[in-house]
Amino acid sequence: MTLLRRRIPTEDRTDDPWSRAARLHARTSMAVAPERVDELAERSWSDAVALVLGADDPDPAVPEVSDSGDGWETTAAWWLRRMADPDGGLGEYMTWFWHELLPVETWKVDLAPLLADYLRTLRVHALGTYPELLRAVVTGGAMIRYLDADGSVASNPNENLARELMELFTVGRGHYTEDDVKAGARALAGWHVEYETAEVVFDEVDAFVAPLIFRGVQARWDLDAVLDHLVADPSTAVRISSRLHRHLTGVDPVDPAELGRWWAGTGLSIRPLLERILTTVDLGDPALGRARSGVEWWAVTAGALGIDADDLWQVDQTRQRPFGPPNVAGWPTGAHWIGPGPLLGRASVVQNLDLDRADLDGLTAGDVSVAIDAIGRRLCVPAWSDATRAAMTTAATNPGFGDDHGARTRLLIRLALLSPEVALP
Amino acid sequence: MTDRTTRPADHPTLVLPGSPVSRRRFLTVLGGTGLGLVACTNGSGSAGRAPAPSPRPVAIPLAIADAGPPPALAAPEDRVLVIVELSGGNDGLSTVVPANDDEYRRLRGDLALDPDEVHWLDDDVGLHPRLERLARHGVATVEGVGSDRPDLSHFAMEERWMRGDVRGTTAARDSVLARLTAAVSADGRPFGAVSVSGTTHHLSASPYAVALSDPDALWFLRPDLEWPEAAGLRGAWAAAGSDRAGDVLLRRSAAQLNDLAARLSSGGVVDRDWEDPLVADSGPLGPGLALAADLIEAEVGVRVIHASLGGFDTHDGHAWAHDDLMHQLDLGIGGFLDRLDERGLAESVVVATTSEFGRRLRANSSGGLDHGTASTMLVAGAIGSARHGEPSSLTSLDADDNLIATTNFDRYLASLGQEWMGVDADWLLPEAAEPLGLWA
Known part of the structure; x- marks a missing residue:
């Protein structure tokens, strides 16, 4: 299948078009495909970015599920298969980003159809606008249950949704008061999830219909008005655009306020923000980079090797899975994923990989250095560092392998998957 | 005991292979296990390649760069501190319960616990009904613990607890546990702390953990x-990898795991017994605390252990949710204390809970309790059963209808660090905090 069309240079050269393209691809796609990198490498940076941004919206046809005990697993498995498809591109990448920012969790959202709905919502709006995405998520049954707005009555409201909506999803700390939390909780009361039908209903009897003061403004506040107000606040644009900037590049924007202002001018439209970040930051710079999270690493692994992506037991060992955040702030980011705990988890996954069923075509022939290059290409590694190449070479020249190139390649793949080059694209 | 005042100068930074480090220092950094180190450090290309150059020297700032020399220890070196973090904000009033207090019964209504079921500690308070094992072992309570300038954000308060920064006024700073670990870690060991619960950031930045x-x-x-x-x-x-900062950190993680492997092996801890009731039947805390007990018994230099139990953010259905959490806590800590007793280790180990805040006095319309302020901490193991701190008033509340803390939480951390582990609280904490006399 995969013919070795080029040698990956040993030295990390930022001016190498393929390496630059590989970095762009790795930071805009869950799974990776060398053929895609080839396409990007033939273009100028701006043309390559345009190609990435030209991605279709993610497929919204999340399968219907019944309210059975394992319904969430069906949905998660479907999603993981999409993520491991290298053609998923930017749509899958952004769907996962929004799940990390606006997470829900299976234990509290104990109705599988709500999770399927939630995933459909993320996918429909993944490349749309943030206000529409946020409204759809927050008015969905999954988030209403996850943040305890289900059944909240205005006379004695539940504060959870109001607080986290402001602290995590919009304006952020320092831009609201405890009085705003209390008033917001009243404004957001009146919503229920019908357990039998999984339908979201609004009951005016439980809502607060009189004027109240929220963020210094006296008005008849309801969910729509609260959301409109919060997404229009400049600090929402700054927070969310900075978060996306870190997700793509691993670093904060040089001028977060300026990026936020600019983004607000687009109506918080997601594709323009992606284009702006991708064309103002040199993603080809190897000094930049962000550790892949557990699921991102799994999508690369399963996608590149053609193994079953929906093995939830294996996914769980990466210390991350769909619908499984530790709390409403989502998973830890950054250096957490290169810490010893997640590394040990990935080692466990790697050992348990069924590589006998993997697509090893083109990865076994030739001497060790040829195999190492072929594996690097398959995983879209811009370039192996000298130390990684040396470590892989040493391990693979174990005399026990003899002529068993399959066994040698399986070890090399495991080493590659645990390497810094794959952990930190 | 070694002269600890010389230690920071001895390793102000970690230096990875490629730099001219002494063999001793090198083994310290990479764990001294010898596992694969020859292959790694020589980078010898046995496939006819020239030896690959080692990565250029890279200095990783130590987490306690701003700490100054760790103080001399004023406590025996076999003492161990196990922190159990109750994540989400544990309701103190449902943990150490003033079950006969009229105001408590009035404010809590349906959520008030039955005086006939709590495990009475004295005439005023009892432990939650599900804390059976803890009641049998005996615990110390520390009541009214919080901040005199509280915040109702989980993440802000977690951060403050992590740094011992009771009012949220200190700039970025290493965690109290990272400092504590640095101070008690024996020379030549790259870590003295283990977190058995993953996503904590209390210890993740520490090179000693x-x-x-x-x-x-x-x-x-x-x-x-x-x-x-x-x-x-x-x-x-x-x-593997280059001299990018992330690559360096990843190598450090790998080296720490190799070191852990060697220590587990030397201590005979590697064989995990899946049938062990503390692993199999003692709730989410069980497996981590079973490992903790093994690490302590093996005497492999681990003196600080962090575990966490999630789910305490009981905005909805507090009664049943909290009941289950107390059961999980009791199974985990109770089983751990049983294990320490069996192995004769009980005298050297203290288990102490933390939680970012307590919960609101009055229930919301979901039968839940929104975010609060002061809470009650439990300390078990090598400590006398007694009540410490002072319960918050149930009648005099703050502007958000929350309890007013009587005891700033940095004093609690000062007690654990200084009174139990023998590390000067002034060195551990950003501001002066008087220990509470928990072992007085």
């Missing part, structure tokens, strides 16, 4: 693993 996500994955570290490739992997993963 290993934050494991899940003891289940430890099998990979077995030296006798019936999978010959593992040794190759463990050798290679501590050597």
